[in-house]
Amino acid sequence: MKKKPRGRVFLGCDNKPLSRQEIMDAVNKSGKFDTEFQGFTGTDGPLGKRMENSKTRADIGWEPKYPSFTEFLGVDS
Template sequence: MDLVDKSGKFNKKFGAFTGTDGPLGKKLNNSKTRKELGWEPKYPSFAHFLGVSK
């Protein structure tokens, strides 16, 4: 969320997460799905997508 705030692309600033259920803070590995579909992301990172540097 720091990168989203830094990007300046949104008027409203992020305050905090409101819950702790679900995949919050977890990383998922989708390499098998990407290989089977032959799909690669357009951007190498979320920071590149937002157009900001870390």
């Protein structure tokens, strides 16, 4: 990071918001792991909440390397 925003937390995610459940479904679909995700053991919020990082991108000029998590995994969204 070129700017030095100390003491702040930034959300690093791509430009296509996914819920935690959709992320794990894509991981399972990718076949890149030997074991399949079975379920969450606990949550700090709803599994359907979609994350986005427009504030992070605006504040520090960060852009993700891949346009989407599903493209990173090589699966259709």
